[in-house]
Amino acid sequence: MCGITGIFAFNLVGKFNKIQISNATQAIQKRGPDYQDVYHDEWVGLGHRRLSIIDTTAVAHQPMWDESKRYCIVFNGEIFNFQSLKQELERKGYPFFSHSDTEVLLNLYIDQKEKCLSKLNGFFSFCVYDRQEKTFFLARDRFGIKPLLYLFDEDKFLFASEMKSILEYGIEKTVDYNSLHIYLQLNYIPAPDSIFQNVKKLMPGHYMKVSRQKMDIQSYYDIPYNREESERNTISYQDAQIRLKQLLEESVQRRLVADVPLGAFLSGGIDSSVVTALASKHKPDLHTFSIGFKDESFFDETEYARLVAKHFKTEHTVFSLTNNDLYAHVNAVLDYIDEPFADSSAIAVYILSKETRKHATVALSGDGADEMFAGYNKHAAFNRIIHKGFKEELVGAFHPLWKVLPQSRNNPLANKARQLLRFSEGMKLSAKDRYWRWAGYAHNDEALSMLHADIKVKSSHQEFAARKNTLLRHLPDNAGINDILLTDMLLVLPNDMLTKVDLMSMANGLEVRVPFLDYEVVNFVFSLPGEYKINSQYRKRILQDAFRDILPAKLYNRPKKGFEVPLLKWFRNEMRSLITDDLLSKEFIHSQGIFEYSEIEKLKQQLFSSNPGDAHARIWGLVVFQWWWKKFM
Known part of the structure; x- marks a missing residue:
């Protein structure tokens, strides 16, 4: 590396x-x-x-x-x-x-x-x-x-x-x-x-x-996916589980070779737990690492990580962080980013990599499993639309109600209203437009309105449409779940998830290896029917079932949490002056000549209102761009 x-x-x-x-x-x-x-x-x-x-x-x-x-x-x-x-x-x-x-x-x-x-x-x-x-x-x-x-x-x-x-x-x-x-x-x-x-x-x-x-x-390589062949694949669900376990174990074994200390990230979710289970089988002295969030108990999964570590007898280290610990690393993360990249969970990955590097030079991770096995909220939403019934039609019918309810990621009820609004919006769109809407934080028109009139002239509607169509080329109008997953593998995985892990681990001299992305594993998974990966009860269905006999039972049937850093709190407190008086100030925006200040002002007002929606994610995108602009331009 x-x-x-x-x-x-x-x-x-x-x-x-x-x-x-x-x-x-x-x-x-x-x-x-x-x-x-x-x-x-x-x-x-x-x-x-x-x-x-x-x-x-x-x-x-x-x-x-x-x-x-x-x-x-x-x-x-x-x-x-x-x-x-x-x-x-x-x-x-x-x-x-x-x-x-x-x-x-x-x-x-x-x-x-x-x-x-x-x-x-x-x-x-x-x-x-x-x-x-x-x-x-x-x-x-x-x-x-x-x-x-x-x-x-x-x-x-x-x-x-x-x-x-x-x-x-x-x-x-x-x-x-x-x-x-x-x-x-x-x-x-x-x-x-x-x-x-x-x-x-x-x-x-x-x-x-x-x-x-x-x-x-x-x-020289394309994921060998054929929609008709995967849906009529004759391998039984039970045999597919056996083959998946075999391929993943071989993949993990290959990734244990190193002449330096090697460990594994362990979040307590299914993906990293599977990697830990397989690695500990062939490396009895495996060291595992996780981060906990003292101030964000909803996102803290260290209880499950400790459970898995104890189950497989790994040497386990938890880095327990406060929001102040997270905030202390914001500048270091922004300084390392050399092209605008605004996945805020990069901050957590940076800290995890920094702390892990004190104990190991190589770490295994569970990246790639969500994109292959349908682990995200959007996959469940797509699956509901593909198989929609009375409930889904009812959510769509109540679209006007969801639109007027307060929306925020930081409140359970407001977050549910936000999700229902996105779902009802997506129901009305084509497969391509639905995917694009759910992959992002802003509508095309919202993004375009942010640009100064002189800059809009320099961006081409035809060029944007061509790029979008290329990125979504594998989504037919009647897209099935495997079509969605293939697009994730080609768009979200390399450009967001893997970029984040590469940047933040390499900023700390740590090599991260990803067993789920062994090409033999990927080739096999994309030969399987979509129903093996997700149904109305389970996401990552075959992955969960294949390892049910060796993973702790407590890992199952609990909500997927992921992690979001507390951007909204920071923006309203510690970072407020940086946003309002510096990076997104009227003077700087006008002198820069890229953005339309009136639209920036609207976004700031939304951010500080009782109905922030996804404003904090969009503001973070602007903060990252402005920091990058000041440093490199």
């Missing part, structure tokens, strides 16, 4: 950018606190920051060259099946001087070029430089666990693990206002776009070849 960056200069102008390779590498030092090295020749520069996990000796440092000195690699990630791949390569006569997965990956690429990608079980972004042919080959893992940003113009090609590294090359910073328009709805910017017009993100499951002033991008 590391940070990578590089440049391929096409002319003398590009060579001028190349002199920044050391600074660009240093910019991502938190991703790899153990070692830094840089290679450069006349036209190419490669930089690497190392977090030592497999073969921690100096011989495994990067940039790494093959024996012939023709090929050089910088690699971020882990290849979990590297030992078996190494044996295959040794039989072919490839020599090895280290015990690292990096060297295996380099030799596998030399042997099979882009075909090597289908053999890799792991998560990664990497670049191989062919010094003889003067080419770059870059790839990103199947599900986007590891990031890879790039810039390509007539002078140069740049790439990096994070935007802050790209910016060190001295690039032109032109905001993409279509990206901002989407950000104001979703609170994140989906790949392949970024906040800058000239910087893109390589899509998950894709690779790219770069030669002098030429770039070619290709897909």
Whole structure:
């Protein structure tokens, strides 16, 4: 696990950018606190920051060259099946001087070029430089666990693990206002776009070849989902449970290989409990970690985490936090974000990663299960609409009532009114529009109205519609639950959930491994009918049933809580001055010239009213953007 960056200069102008390779590498030092090295020749520069996990000796440092000195690699990630791949390569006569997965990956690429990608079980972004042919080959893992940003113009090609590294090359910073328009709805910017017009993100499951002033991008993996085949899959529910348990156990076993201390996040929910159960079976001294929230008892799941830890005899550590503890880390989180990204639970992930890093260098997590097995509220809502009856029709009929009731996430009754309003709104929409509405915090028109008149001209309705249609391309009008889950896997998972975990864990030099996102597990789960995953009683049905015999019974039949940081309280108290007198002040908004102040003022009034709705989430999106703007623009 590391940070990578590089440049391929096409002319003398590009060579001028190349002199920044050391600074660009240093910019991502938190991703790899153990070692830094840089290679450069006349036209190419490669930089690497190392977090030592497999073969921690100096011989495994990067940039790494093959024996012939023709090929050089910088690699971020882990290849979990590297030992078996190494044996295959040794039989072919490839020599090895280290015990690292990096060297295996380099030799596998030399042997099979882009075909090597289908053999890799792991998560990664990497670049191989062919010094003889003067080419770059870059790839990103199947599900986007590891990031890879790039810039390509007539002078140069740049790439990096994070935007802050790209910016060190001295690039032109032109905001993409279509990206901002989407950000104001979703609170994140989906790949392949970024906040800058000239910087893109390589899509998950894709690779790219770069030669002098030429770039070619290709897909090497798609989730093998066929709607008709999955719904008529003949595997029985019982046999599917057995196969799922087998695949998940194999996945967890693969992810226990490390030459440094390894533990697991344990929230007390089903997903992390399954990972802990399987990991403790093969690692008796497993150390588990969770955070508790002293001031937010509704969100505190430490009772369940302790129950699971005791059941599987893990060494368990709870980091018990107050709201003041959370608030104390807000500035650190905002400072690390180098592209607007406003999932506020990133604060909790940052603290969990920071505290876990004091005990371990690698942590397993339960990420990906909600998107694969239908664990979110929206999945239950979609399922109710797909199978709607009298109750659902009644909720839709009372839409005018829900609209006038107070709405807030911070009060149980007001939160229920908020949910009923969203459900009744969604019932009237097409599958695509319903998904988009439930994925975000603001309507398209609400987001557009936030932009200054001069900025609206720079954002295109046609471009927005094209991007939205591409992101929702797998949703037919009669979308079933598997269509919804596939869209989650391609949109929400890589661009929100995995981005959050990568950013916040890497800010603390912690590697997080995700057993549910082993491609063999994902391929199998998407071959199953939707009814195996959700029905009127259960979300994540097959996952719950498959492990019912080994997990504590108390974990079942309790509400999914998740976690939301107390933004509303902060905004009305500790952060009020920052919002009203600084980041969202009339003076700053007018001088900036991006937002329409009258709309900002309405949102602030809603925030401080008795009927805040989702205003705090939208304000957080603006706070993150404004902080980013001040720091980077």
